[in-house]
Amino acid sequence: MPLFINRDQIFAHQVHLLEHKLRSKEERILELETENALLHLRLAECMGKLRRDQEVEILAKRRCQLQTNVQKRTRSALAELLSEVQALKQDLRDVFALYVSFATDLENQSKQLLEQVASTAVQVFQGDGIQNLKDQMSALERSLQEEKERCRIERTRRRVLHNTLVELRGNIRVHCRVRPILPFDCSHSPSRNGSSSPEVVVQAFSDDCVLVNCTKPGSPVTNKMFEFERVHGPEDSQDAVFEEVKPLLTSLLDGYNVCIMAYGQTGSGKTYTMIGSQPEDSADPKDNSQQGIIPKATNELFNLISEKPAESHTVEVSVVEVYNNELLDLLAKDEEGASVGVKREVITTSTGTSEVPCLTHELVESCAEVMQLISAALRLRAHSPTLVHRDSSRSHLIVTLTVSSKSANALALARRLQNVRQDVQRGSKREWWSPRCRRAASSRSSSPASSPYPSPCQSPCPSPRPSISQTPIRTKLQLVDLAGSECVGMSGVSGAALWESSCINRSLSALSDVLGALAEQRPHVPYRNSKLTHLLQDSIGGDAKLLVMLCVSPTQYFLTESLQSLGFGSRARQIQREPPRRKNTGIKIK
């Protein structure tokens, strides 16, 4: 082996060694880096653990605090609960004491009752107990009956006295009729508390009082009471209503003028009360129970006349309507004999009474005859449907029955008088006609195009020339079915119906004004502000016995109108006119 070592080899060897060292160092570095990374990881884990431990510690502290709070609150709630339990215990003790005293009372009472039962049983078993009880019962029933009878007699006496007072003072009698709820009310009024029937606010409280519950949204219910001579409720029949009116008809034959007038809002039952259901509405045509005051009063009048055979009476009928402030004669006939509404005028005579010249008066001998004429006239009367009433009367209807009491041959005279009047109306030329009347008759046959009705006769009809001299006592029964007051917003009318409505409301307010002036005893009473008041002047302000039949609807929907009608009735009752006067002088027929 050579001793000489090459330097390059030594260097190469050293490089190799160094490279080896470097590699091992690099490996070591790699190991250390790995270790370092592991240590970092471990450190991170430790840090997380440390943080969690801190949080746990905080949570533990909080838990401690919460526990302390809960304990405090529980303690105070427990204290409150305890005090409540104490109070409840006290209440329970009180209730128990009450119960004990009540039970004791009950026990005592039941003991007494048992004793009574036992003693009654003993009496019963002794034989005369049942009899005694029966006797006691019948005695009680008798005394109840007696009391009822005494009460009835007192009430009748009170009414008679009141009527006498009314008569002496010349007061206007006011009766009121509250109609039942009808199917059309349900369509107007919203249902209350889920019930399908509308709210009733106007009621017949007693036989002379009407009670009204005035409810306004947001304010408490106030009750108003109205007193009248007689009040009829929804259950009162047509017969019952007429029974209260009937005594007035006797006055007619005793020489007094009588007027019965139905007043009220539209759909309140005026036509039903005055005329009644039409015969065709009734299942049995002979059934008179649904007839109103007009047919019943006419029938009664003829009954009264037939009861006085010693006297001789004649009855004449006239039927007029006041439509749009025009007076129409509904019994007038044209040249062919067909019924037509002929325009007439109302005049004030020299004696201050109102009169309708040339008005058709038909001589009648029975109720059937009168009703036939009225039925024909009703076909001419203005009607039209409104939102409130599907067959609303658009005019005031006035049926007048004039009764003449006279000697035996007066019937023939009256017939002759009627023929003369009819001749006058048909334009026949008799030599004793006044030229004025002849002019009126000829102008009627060629009426001006501006007016839908023949022109009226302006002067009183002439008396017939026959020289029979009679002084009959003539009394008038006026039966009035007024058109209903209406709120245009509710009735939904427009066009011609709106005009009708405003005419109706104006004439009714003229009627109110007349009553107001009479109540205040003003020197001037504005009768002439409307045809209606002018025509009824004698009945309202004169010496007739006047009965106003107020008709009212019972429901909340019509409350304002009902209050208005009841107010009208109350004002009418306050009027003090001259006491009714007997007619002892009549029109002289010469």
Ligand SMILES: Nc1ncnc2c1ncn2[C@@H]1O[C@H](COP(=O)(O)OP(=O)(O)OP(=O)(O)O)[C@@H](O)[C@H]1O
């Ligand atoms: N007491 C009552 N019993 C049964 N039905 C009634 C009663 N009153 C009114 N009616 C009915 O109510 C409806 C309206 O009545 P009615 O025609 O008499 O009203 P009105 O007051 O004359 O109305 P208007 O002024 O609009 O003519 C009718 O169908 C009628 O039959």
